[in-house]
Amino acid sequence: MIGKKKGFSDMIYFDNSATTKPYPEVVDSFVKVSNDFFGNPSSIHRLGVEAESLLAQARKQMSELLQVNPSEVYFTSGGTESNNLAIKGTALMYRNRGKHIITSAVEHASVREAYQQLKELGFRITVIPVDAEGRVSVTEIEDAICHDTILVSIMHVNNEVGTIQPIEEIGNMIKGYSKILFHVDFVQGIGKVALNIQKHHIDLCSISAHKFHGLKGTGVLVVREGVQISPLFSGGNQEWKLRSGTENVAGAVSMAKALRLTLQRYETKLRQISEIQGYLLKELKLLEDVVIHTPNSGRAPHIINFSVKGFRGEVFVHALEEKGLIVSTTSACSSKKKAVSHTILAMNVSKDVAESAIRLSLSYENTLEEANKAISIIKTTVTELREVMH
Amino acid sequence: MNYDRILIRYGEISTKGRNRTKFVEKLKRSAKRALTEFPNIIIETTRDRMYILLNGENGEGIIEKLKILPGIQSFSPVIKTSLELEEVKEAALQLFLNKYQVGDTFKISTRRANKEYPLDTGQLNYALGSHILQNVPDLKVDVKNPTIDVQVEVRTEAVYLSIETIMGAGGMPIGSSGKAMLMLSGGIDSPVAGYMAMKRGVEIEAVHFFSPPFTSERSKQKVVELAEKLSLLNGGYFTLHIVPFTAIQQLIQKQIPENYTMTATRRMMLRITDEIRRKFEGLAIVTGESLGQVASQTLESMLAINDVTSTPILRPLITMDKSEIIDIAKRIDTHHISIQPYEDCCTVFVPAAPKTKPKLEKVQYYESFVDFEQLIQEAVDKVETIQIKPDTHIKGQVFGELF
Numbered sequence: 058m059i060g061k062k063k064g065f066s067d068m069i070y071f072d073n074s075a076t077t078k079p080y081p082e083v084v085d086s087f088v089k090v091s092n093d094f095f096g097n098p099s100s101i102h103r104l105g106v107e108a109e110s111l112l113a114q115a116r117k118q119m120s121e122l123l124q125v126n127p128s129e130v131y132f133t134s135g136g137t138e139s140n141n142l143a144i145k146g147t148a149l150m151y152r153n154r155g156k157h158i159i160t161s162a163v164e165h166a167s168v169r170e171a172y173q174q175l176k177e178l179g180f181r182i183t184v185i186p187v188d189a190e191g192r193v194s195v196t197e198i199e200d201a202i203c204h205d206t207i208l209v210s211i212m213h214v215n216n217e218v219g220t221i222q223p224i225e226e227i228g229n230m231i232k233g234y235s236k237i238l239f240h241v242d243f244v245q246g247i248g249k250v251a252l253n254i255q256k257h258h259i260d261l262c263s264i265s266a267h268k269f270h271g272l273k274g275t276g277v278l279v280v281r282e283g284v285q286i287s288p289l290f291s292g293g294n295q296e297w298k299l300r301s302g303t304e305n306v307a308g309a310v311s312m313a314k315a316l317r318l319t320l321q322r323y324e325t326k327l328r329q330i331s332e333i334q335g336y337l338l339k340e341l342k343l344l345e346d347v348v349i350h351t352p353n354s355g356r357a358p359h360i361i362n363f364s365v366k367g368f369r370g371e372v373f374v375h376a377l378e379e380k381g382l383i384v385s386t387t388s389a390c391s392s393k394k395k396a397v398s399h400t401i402l403a404m405n406v407s408k409d410v411a412e413s414a415i416r417l418s419l420s421y422e423n424t425l426e427e428a429n430k431a432i433s434i435i436k437t438t439v440t441e442l443r444e445v446m447h
Numbered sequence: 448m449n450y451d452r453i454l455i456r457y458g459e460i461s462t463k464g465r466n467r468t469k470f471v472e473k474l475k476r477s478a479k480r481a482l483t484e485f486p487n488i489i490i491e492t493t494r495d496r497m498y499i500l501l502n503g504e505n506g507e508g509i510i511e512k513l514k515i516l517p518g519i520q521s522f523s524p525v526i527k528t529s530l531e532l533e534e535v536k537e538a539a540l541q542l543f544l545n546k547y548q549v550g551d552t553f554k555i556s557t558r559r560a561n562k563e564y565p566l567d568t569g570q571l572n573y574a575l576g577s578h579i580l581q582n583v584p585d586l587k588v589d590v591k592n593p594t595i596d597v598q599v600e601v602r603t604e605a606v607y608l609s610i611e612t613i614m615g616a617g618g619m620p621i622g623s624s625g626k627a628m629l630m631l632s633g634g635i636d637s638p639v640a641g642y643m644a645m646k647r648g649v650e651i652e653a654v655h656f657f658s659p660p661f662t663s664e665r666s667k668q669k670v671v672e673l674a675e676k677l678s679l680l681n682g683g684y685f686t687l688h689i690v691p692f693t694a695i696q697q698l699i700q701k702q703i704p705e706n707y708t709m710t711a712t713r714r715m716m717l718r719i720t721d722e723i724r725r726k727f728e729g730l731a732i733v734t735g736e737s738l739g740q741v742a743s744q745t746l747e748s749m750l751a752i753n754d755v756t757s758t759p760i761l762r763p764l765i766t767m768d769k770s771e772i773i774d775i776a777k778r779i780d781t782h783h784i785s786i787q788p789y790e791d792c793c794t795v796f797v798p799a800a801p802k803t804k805p806k807l808e809k810v811q812y813y814e815s816f817v818d819f820e821q822l823i824q825e826a827v828d829k830v831e832t833i834q835i836k837p838d839t840h841i842k843g844q845v846f847g848e849l850f
Contacts, residue, residue: 086849101789106665111846117838118850128783229548310849317850 074418090307135276136265146286155205190352191220214246219360228257271315275308364413450524474620480682519615552589618646636735643763
């Protein structure tokens with residue numbers, strides 16, 4: 058048995074963009090469904106019918122919360138799968154129509170690497186650069202459109218610095234091009250920054266439950282009515298043939314619950330999280346040699362990215378952790394590889410400064426007291442590290 | 448500024464002279480039922496129009512429900528303002544900006560029911576149009592084919608503004624034509640037939656034949672889901688009668704020559720449905736038959752089957768092609784449920800070569816050796832009647848706390 062880690066309760070967890078702690082109610086649902094409704098939704102006996110009925114209700118609830126139709130909700134194993142399915146599924150389906158795809162320079166690895174693979178298969182990828190705030194320009198995207206463009210894929214909220222991309226404007230622009238699908242990676246934005254999938258003409262939209270206090274291994278790809286893409290898995294033709302594999306009923310139910318609870322908090326706690334972010338930004342700006350990478354406006358309320366010049370991010374993260382403050386360098390997926398933040402480099406920040414980047418990411422569970430403490434920990438750590446390094 | 452009410456234009460009600468008040472009342476009642484999840488709305492009716500005052504409720508949700516409600520010709524979300532010109536101008540601009548996208552053109556269409564109003568139609572069009580033009584750069588007027596048509600109705604008590612007219616389902620309010628029993632199998636056609644009858648004002652209850660273990664719990668659930676969709680069209684409730692049919696089907700298989708089992712089965716179903724109709728005081732039976740579609744839907748079959756009753760049988764789909772029926776099934780959102788591949792009472796005992804031209808005398812002769820009367824009575828007595836609401840199949844199980 059794994060014991061409770063020392064100091065767990067005093068820990069300040071500011072790495073919610075890497076993953077969030079599942080709500081206890083969400084875990085309860087998962088356990089209960091796994092125990093009591095373990096049937097395979099495809100089975101024809103009663104246990105199967107019950108499981109299928111639960112899955113249908115999970116789909117209905119997800120669709121209501123996302124403001125789409127139930128038949129537009131496809132359950133997947135998470136953000137990475139949803140992104141891969143959206144991108145490669147479109148490429149496979151329409152490879153005879155065109156081989157050109159447009160994306161941004163600040164996408165998540167699961168999007169970036171999917172394009173790398175497609176490039177090797179003969180697709181042309183246009184990567185749209187970003188400005189100093191990490192934002193793409195709608196005009197540049199439109200200028201990049203060719204006669205054989207089949208897909209534009211732009212994330213909603215950047216996972217590293219929190220910039221909100223102009224999804225509404227891009228959607229309105231792409232609406233005029235009937236042959237181009239529009240994919241949005243909504244993984245960081247959901248529950249924090251509203252996005253109207255229908256109104257903004259989004260054809261494909263990825264979400265992942267563990268970013269909103271659900272469980273790992275559960276996610277959704279929204280595929281708008283009438284949009285057809287190719288499946289990536291062959292098998293039992295579950296999820297209307299788009300995603301084979303026995304459905305994760307317990308996962309789907311718990312995700313629906315997690316999203317409901319998160320959106321409730323969005324209603325009541327958005328102001329609180331924005332205030333915490335504002336406070337952290339204000340305090341960090343007062344420090345010497347600090348560069349703030351998170352933009353002043355058009356940003357999500359839960360991400361704060363900054364560099365203290367001269368400190369390697371990795372060293373800083375470990376020093377903070379010793380004092381009970383959990384943060385990260387770049388996105389969790391890249392931070393182990395010692396890679397420098399793609400997003401921050403794309404924002405034309407020097408490599409030195411980018412290597413010092415630190416991301417604090419909040420959830421609705423964080424408090425202003427924690428932020429107070431975090432600032433004092435950061436201040437002490439900066440002072441201590443300066444002494445060592447000079 | 449957001450719209451605060453929805454103006455509803457009646458369908459064929461407007462042509463029904465003496466019964467008009469009754470029809471308007473029926474429409475008001477079915478609108479009320481369809482909109483129970485919006486408790487704060489207030490419904491006002493006048494001779495020509497019905498108004499739904501939103502009172503803070505979600506307009507988009509209400510619009511979705513109104514689109515399929517029988518008895519509505521068209522409707523428009525509207526803003527009500529005072530007769531004060533400045534207020535009308537500002538409302539027109541805000542309403543316009545809600546929908547405006549770069550490149551759009553517009554026009555103002557004023558109707559002046561209030562002849563006392565100081566400005567005439569042309570002056571009003573000019574005043575409102577120039578106010579919008581002054582506030583939106585590069586905007587052009589197009590009186591012939593505008594992208595946005597700002598409609599302004601000046602009445603004595605107030606001015607109403609709207610920018611869109613949404614088509615309703617047409618037809619007549621539910622219940623204005625009496626009650627009928629729909630034979631609901633689970634296939635594509637019968638829910639569509641039910642909907643078509645409902646559109647003509649018929650109040651529908653459904654009869655479904657259930658033959659366990661030959662048909663599964665799942666096929667029954669499929670019918671419940673179909674009934675849920677019909678309940679949405681019916682204003683949030685729907686009655687479903689489930690008939691235990693196993694014993695009769697087994698007896699037919701045993702006693703009737705194979706190529707006549709289908710004909711005899713349909714005759715028994717019709718007899719039972721007619722009994723249920725009598726019990727629940729219906730006036731007709733509705734089926735999803737489409738001429739020549741399958742063996743039981745040839746004219747010869749209909750003659751042999753229809754023989755068991757003189758009750759009117761309404762067949763709204765009789766002259767429709769399958770593709771037309773599928774289009775409607777998709778529109779009322781039943782198609783994806785109907786195509787789930789579960790056995791139902793019609794598919795499970797299909798003989799290899801059913802008679803497409805059965806003879807009435809022959810089926811009567813074969814049936815004469817068996818006493819079905821008692822079994823029919825038993826089946827009618829054991830009917831399970833369920834009140835369906837839009838989410839019955841989910842609520843039937845206690846899943847609540849899991850979500």
